[in-house]
Amino acid sequence: MSASADLAHVASAAKADARPAIELAGVNKWFGALHVLRDVNLSVALGERVVVCGPSGSGKSTMIRCINRLEVHQEGRIAVDGIELTDDVRALDAIRREVGMVFQSFNLFPHLTVLENCTLAPIWVRRMPKKDAEELAMELLARVKIPEQAKKYPGQLSGGQQQRVAIARALCMRPKIMLFDEPTSALDPEMIKEVLDVMVELAGTGMTMMVVTHEMGFARQVADRVVFMDQGEVVEVGTPDQVFNAPKTDRLKLFLSQILRGH
Amino acid sequence: MSDASMSTGPRKPPITAVGPIAWARANLFSGWLSTAVTLAMGYLLIKSALSFVDWAFLNAIWSVPSNAQGPQTQVCRDLQGSGACWAVIGEKHRFMLFGTYPYEQHWRPALACVLFVALYVISAMRRFWRWELALIWVGMLTAIGVLMWGGVFGLSYVPQERWGGLPITLILATFGLAFAFPLSILVALGRRSSLPAIKVLCVLYVELIRGVPLISLLFMASVMFPLFLPEGMNIDKLLRAQIAIILFAGAYLAEVVRGGLQALPKGQYEAADAMGLSFWHKTGLIILPQALRMVIPPLVNTFIGFFKDTSLVLIIGIFDLLTAGKTAIVEPAWQGFGVEVYVFIGSIYLVFCYAMSKYSRGLEAELNRHRHR
């Protein structure tokens, strides 16, 4: 039972299925009186890779966290794989099983080994037998190139290794969609590449990905679409070529000049 | 798929998302369990508040008549249980606050208490956190000593046996801190020393003191210290109790200071060594200023703890605030009105301790803000 075979099946379904993987329609969210998401409309097809960028405070992390209900939106409609995101607990469970998330600060469970981190959810949520879960976990750890760390604790690993474990942990649930919230922002420069390599390889298998990041090189290489957000709204959307080489709005031009200054 | 939409500017959130209705929904009535709890708590709160107001204010007796045999408290007794007898406070508050200090000289212990509070307030202010603060302490404490004892500057001499009440509590706590703090710094440094003999001595001191209750140390002071001294040499009881409190506080403060020394990054020690500073220069100029600043909140919390612990001297017969309160109701006329007296004394402790605790929390929040940015 190979994990990559499963993902290939997902990739072929992407072309057959017209239903969008993620759909945000008229989404509005307030933190107190602060209007942090303003009429966000976005639709991500199955198998599509979307990169979200923008200055800090633009609401991109908030938007991605609304998708698996780590934040609650007050207005508008969010649907994941056709399932509406409401207060219904069963819908929420179904959505969280299909959506995997990788956090900026890794959020590995420090009291469990790397292997246990990965097998926890398959055992308790997908009700897999322990042996099968461990087999799956070892396979995915091999894919992220750290199978020898399986028995170690997160505190013993470097930042780059921890983030790769976090990716493997999310993949162990065999999600259809993977969300990345600034996965490399907390890493030292020499470790960013190893994590990006894993993400590029993942994209190559046809996984639906939504990535919030500042890594423009990654966006150019992998993204089907780039979404630029500023002050809570979606300002521009287009292919990487359109967004980076032919920005239409002034705000995007300003952002690009700030980001690309060092490159 | 969306395109670059015209920004319409931020909107006001829906009425159910912000404002008093939203707040009530989220914090008081967020589910049926929460609503039930709110209703139950609200009912209990209102009921107990009403009966407390009844007891403490509406039915209370504020003063009783007094004739040749002393105060007539029968009217208070008739109401016992349903009305507070604040007359006992009116009658006895001077006794509770100042003990048997001569009545006309009460301004002196009162002024001493004010000086103590001033000392605390000055120590709490950030801009006084320099080594010169020690001089301020020495000056203030000497002034307080002069005030209480008298005998100079035209003040009449008042022997220590007549002191009592709030000044004793403040003296025990403040002098305790004044001597225990330098002791605790030495012990904490000694515990981290690489010289085994000194380290063992400090560890023994700290673990022994922290393992026994304060009461046993006070008993030791009251009963054993006289045996330790050569014949003819006498230390009075208050001083003995003070020494016991200093030893007790020193051990607990030493652990707090040690925590600060450990939390300081090793790089600081190394940089100071690299500059060629001697041990005492390094400690006094680089290490302690940083380490102590870091642990001021737990230091204040420990001080609150033994400010309250000074009340234990009641058990060895020293006249502090709590003892004064307990003694006030020994008199037959006022027997049985303990609740009113303890409420009064409790409020005094509450004022001091709450102020210190609030200060410590504010300080901790401020220090965390600077550290975590």
Next chain:
Amino acid sequence: MSDTRSDPRYKRRPPKRPLRLSWSDERVRGIFWQIVVVAAVGSLIYWLWSNTSHNLAVRRIATGFGFLDREAGLPIAESLIPYDPTNTYARALFVGLLNTLKVAVIGIVLATILGTAIGIARLSKNFLLSRIAGAYIEIIRDLPLLLQLLFWYTILQGLPGPRQALKPMEGVVLSNRGLKLPALMWENAHTAALVAFLLGIIGTWLYARMARAKQMADGQPRKVWPTALGLILVLPVVVWYALGAPWEIEYPVLRGFNFRGGMNISPEYFALLIGLVTYTAGFIAEVVRAGIMSVNHGQWEAAQALGLRHGSVLRLIVMPQALRVIIPPMTSNYLNLTKNSSLAVAIGYQDIVSIANTTLNQTGQAIEGIAIIMAVYLTISLSISLFMNWYNARIALVER
């Protein structure tokens, strides 16, 4: 991988540095200062000790622990084991120790329950609940324990006498002579039921382990609570019923000036227990709150993002990490409760401190008396410290 045989870094040992007898050698200075300090402390101790022996001789105070075999002549109001004033001092002190343990153990259990409840209430989203819990914690922590004990004792003493005692429930009598509760006449059937209850707890634990192992094997979770209910509740009741179901309750009955029969809880013990429990619960509440808050919010999010439900997140991720932070200060609070029980002497409850104090007053042997008090508490403290160190080392999060 360092193989100590082939790794060249293990070939040579460091040279030994000879000690130069010179002030500029750091080690010489260290030795010198240690000698100075030890000599100073030693001479201080010697001076104190010689004064003491002189004073003891002059006042004709005996030394040594021989007094332990003498008749005590000490009346003790409540005791867990049979005692009368003709017993030795040693037995009297032992009774005191049992009294201390009686209030400490029950106090710890009750304070933990109350403190955890208040700590969780403090974290509640309900505004009223969390603020009331916060006010409780603040007030309790700002008042001296002795004051609180005297307050509770005064209230209990202010209760009406036995003739007008309060009867909140059938068989429960509250008066200024204490709290009287109905007592169950203990029979063999009850002992058997108790044994069945304990066996039920062990059985439930074993069953839970087996269920967990089965779940690991095939992935299907199994419900443990029906079996737990059966073993812990139903089994003891069945055993008790099978042995004749005796249920004789002795109610306290007013005879003369006091109630007789039933279980008696003296006002001293009751006041001490209430005071200690309410006081320590305030501190435990803060420890529990800090522990739960110490778990990074990101842990909640990661676990929820993986699809775990609230209960599972608490059980598998949050509580294991929170307990690591909670347990050290919690044991420190238990220790404080035990030490604080020494305040019993102020309200007349005869614990070890109170009895040792009376002993040293009667025999004049202050040093031995206080030494006994300190030895008792030091033993308790050090054993708890050792246990804490072992526990901390065992559960410490493994890091680089």
